[in-house]
Structures are given as C-alpha cells and as structure tokens.
Amino acid sequence: MKIQLQTLYNEYLNIKWKRGLSPVHTEPFEYGLYEDDSADLFLSGHSEATFTNWMSELRPEDPYYGSKPNGMPVLADIFNQLDVYDELVLYYLLFTLNTTMSIHTHNSYSEMNDWMKNYSFFQLAQLNGLSSLNDEQKGELRDFFFFFYLYTHPVNEETLYACSFREQDLIHTKTNIKLEHYFSAFHDHYSENRDKYGEQFLIAPHEIQACEQLTLELLRIIEGKSPKLSMPSEEGLEAVVDLINNVEQMLQMYAKNRTLVFDVMRNFLADPRTGLYRNHCFTMLLQNYASYILYFNFDEIHALVNDFRDTPAWCGIIINKIFTDAIFIHKIMRKNAIDIREYPNVIEFFDEQAREFCL
Template identity: 35%
Template structure:
C-alpha cells in the first residue's frame, strides 16, 4: 500500500466537487451520512475508521461491569482505561483520512489537524534541522494534531516519542505493537466476532496496513508526502527547506509571494495552499522569533493596500491558534504590533486579544 496514493485521493475529494468513486488500495472515498467524504472499504458500506465500532469497549467510567482488555494476554500490564485510550488513539490517527466539511465552529480544528499531519512528513525529510529542533516541531505537531481532533486530556498526554517511535507512556508500550496486535486479534479470532463485523479478514488486514502507513508518517519514517500541482505555492508547501532558505536570503521575495497569492485566490485549493504557506511562516519562523512579524508588517505598510494587508494578517492570526501560542511562550504582547492589530477582524481579535 502506498500512502501517497491515498493522500492524492483524499486531496482530490477535498478540493473538487466530483462525486465519482475511484478504487484506491482497496478503499474508496464516498460521502457519509454527515456530508463528509470518508474512506470506505471498496464496494462496502463500511468505513476504514469505524469497521470495529461494534467492538469498542464501553467507557469504564460509565459502565458497572466490564470485561478484561481483549489483549490482556499479550499486554498483561494494561487495564480497561488503557484499552480505551488506545482505542481513542487508533480512531484519531485513522480519522486523518476523513475529509470533514468545516463550519464556523470547527474550521480551525479541521485545518490544523490536516496541517499538522502533513508537517510530520515534511520535518522528517528536512535534514538541516538539528535533533532538538526536530523533536520540538514533532512534539508541537503531535500535540495539536490530537488537540484539534479533539481528544480528551488522558489521550492528549498519553504518548511520547522515543527515538522516533510513538510510545504509550504509562505502560511503556510501543503504539505500533499494540495496534498490530489489535488487528491481528480480530483476524485470528474472526469466527468469534464475525456476527459483529461487516468486513473480511483480508479487509481487516488492509486496514492494518493503512494504519501502519499512517503511523509511519507520524514516526518520521515515511517518504515525503506531496500536494499536487506545479505552482510556486505548491513547491513551497512541499519543500519547507526551500521556503526557509529563500526566506533567509530574500524576505521581500517571500512577502511578494504572499501578496501575489492573496490576489490570486480562484478556488478552495488556492486558498488552502495560501493558508498552509502562511502557517509555515508562523510555525517555522515566528515560532523561533515572533518579532520577525515586524519585517512583514513594514513590508505590508509600504504597499499601502489595506485589503491585501488585512487578508494576509487575518489568515495568519485566525486560520489557526499557533500565533497565540508562540506569542505567549515568548512573552510577546501582540498589541505592540500596531500595524498588525489595526487590521484584525473580529475573529482575529477573539482569538488573539
């Protein structure tokens, strides 16, 4: 299975209005009951995300009686609370394949979750980061991937990375080992659970393989994912190293690109790529030195185009909550950047002031 093929189909379904279904690696994207585009097992009314919904354990906090964890013989150290957290982790990681239709209340979460997932592929293929910088970015994107799903607090802080491997902290279990054992359990014991499943052992195996590929992205061992297209915007989105190098060599060239992109939004994909580039500026530049925003502020002021300035500034400050976090961690008062704040719309004010 090739994760890039799944990713390409995800992007095609996210940014086109086509309703045609294309088989890809044993799956296909179709609209679910909520209007979202979801990855279904090919030719079945069962999804990659929820094939095991009838098997997920009850929350022990709301159940008087509960069975021991199904994997207790393999992992005798886990209890029912650990089992539930692993279930949440598996669901959250697999859910990155779903194209959720955002609304006003979910738009930031939907964008940030997609953005964070893609950045794992980028940072693992950018060799000029030192180990501390790589770890810092990886932990940042992992936290906000979970946070914007959103998960509960237990799941949010349940894991850490150890030498590139995702580890369930409390019981020191490699997440990949648990997930593989989980899928294998239902393949090996299929006859016992067949009446609760609408998938075959072969299809469970395909789900296992896809989960492993998704986990490989998070753990930094996957090939670099790429968004489709030939534009300068696509090039920079797919090559963070080139974006950072060119920014250091000629900030104004990058700022001119920002203004060109702001003037050239013709469709949802253009707008999305513009948002990604601006958040790359936030996460890779302002995260290290928030005062770099002054160079952009001065540049926009010199252009005397309030509409373009407002569009760029508000996308930077209200497409995500990254700016709010980075300003806070650097003890920066955003109000001190007068030319920035004067362009804030109500949403940017709500988030940042």
C-alpha cells in the same frame, strides 16, 4: 496489496476541496460520498463497512462508568502491563488515526479544528528532512504538531497526554508500549479470530489486514518514518505548492532573502483566480510561516508588515489569515509570553475577528 497513501491523499484533497478531478483507482479502499457532502473511505465491495467504522462494535466498555471493572483487556496476554483504562485510550488513539482522511461537514469552529488536525498530520512528515533546524527545534515542532493533531480531533485529556516520542517511535507513555506494536497486534488478533466475533464486524480477515496496513502507514507518517506527503499543484499555484512541499526550501529562501518568500505571497494575492484548494494552499503557506519562522522568532513579523506596507489591503489579508485561520499563532505567543498589544504595527491590520481573538 501495497497501500498507495499518496494516491489516497490526492483523492482526499480532490473531494475535500472540490477540485473536480476524475476519481482514481485506490483499491482496496474507495471514497464514498454522503448526501451532506461528507465522505469516507469504504472497503471496496462493501456498502457499509468503512476504514473508520469497521471496528466500532469493538470499542471497550468505558471503565469510568458503572461498577468497578473486573475484566481484562482483549490483548492482555500480549501486553501484560495493560489495564482496561489503557485499552480504552489506545482504542481512542486508533480511532483518531483512522479518521485522519475522513471528510466531514462542519460548523465554523469544527471546520478550523479539522483543518488544523490535517495540517498537523501533513507537517509531521516534513520535519525529518529539515537541515535548517537543529534536533531540538525539530523535536519542539514535532511535539507541537502532534499536540494539535490530537487536540483538534478532539480527544479527552487523558488521551491527549497519553503518548510521547522516543526517537521516532510513538509510545504509550504509561505502559511503554509502542503504538505500532499495539495496532499490529490489535488487527492480527481480530483477523486470526474472526469467527469468534460473529456480527461485531462485517469484514473478512484479508480486509482487516488491509486496514492494518493503512493504519500503520498513517502512523509512520506521524512518526516521520515514511516519505513525506506532497500537495498536488495546479496552474498558478506552483510557487506556493513548491514551498509547502519543501519547507527546507522555504527556510533557506527566507534566510537568504526573506522578500523572496513574501513575493510568493504577493504574487498569489495578485492572481485573480479563486477556488477552495487555492485558498487552502495559501493558508498552509501562511501557517508554515507562523510555525517554522514566527515560532522561533516572533519579531520576524515586523519584516512581514514592513514588506507589505505599500499594499495595506494585502497586508491585512495575510495578517488576519495568520491570526484567525488557525490557533497555532496563539499557542506560539503564549509559549513565548508575547503580548500582541506590544505590536501596534500588527494590530492596526486586525479585522473584527482578529481583534475578538487576540485583544
């Protein structure tokens, strides 16, 4: 059965941002809600087995604890360059991938991390279609987004730096194993040898294959091999969502007349309607402005401040959301050795949180 990732993604957004839309058919997976408002993808017909936890009992023993490991990786016959340390890292990467569309409850710190992980996931699929950026720029942004996708999960340092891109393939750098090949072999091994593992997992071989298909769909999004995901629109959000779903359009519009992009922000702020999803989309647009424009020319922030000079309250909202809703801009400033204190026209709009973050 073909996994309709866009349909699943729409359902994820519906639940996460409480859009109130009727559930849609997403066989063989379906979202189940917990009492704390978190949610997970369950395999249809199972009350316990989820896309994330079906393999929890298959986690390799941590070779960094206890006596020196003398075992072999489960897939050593297929990947003879693999050791038990690599096996654990690859398990962590698989787990990270499979939690992408889980919905969690958070404190303020973990909420930001979760937002950035999912923002980075969405952006990784957008890059290949951009003709306004050259290959080097797209490669920089791909590494930037993939770093944050892992960093904000969070993962340990070894896992954070374990992979690299070779063209459009993610590989485990130490062993030169493509993640696609490893994850396929992992699922195939357990579906073909289901009877050997007793109660270590509860799902049937065809359900393991469904999990494999979804895992690989998520991986292809990150590698830029799949059609990009789209954010669904709603009344009053059309202009914002159009720019989110088409970064090329935003970059071309900005190059032609940057005020046109600022007008989309202005019109959003002039609309009295509120809602979690509306705020999420506006935050995405502002972080796109940071990631695709300020990343390559931070001084463009002067144009933003000047354009909103006559509406200082709106300018303050935009500046503070850029600097406090995510930490992308802080990484950009460090990368480019930018001292924000040299931008007094920006600092004057900082609220207390932005000052605490930046000064």
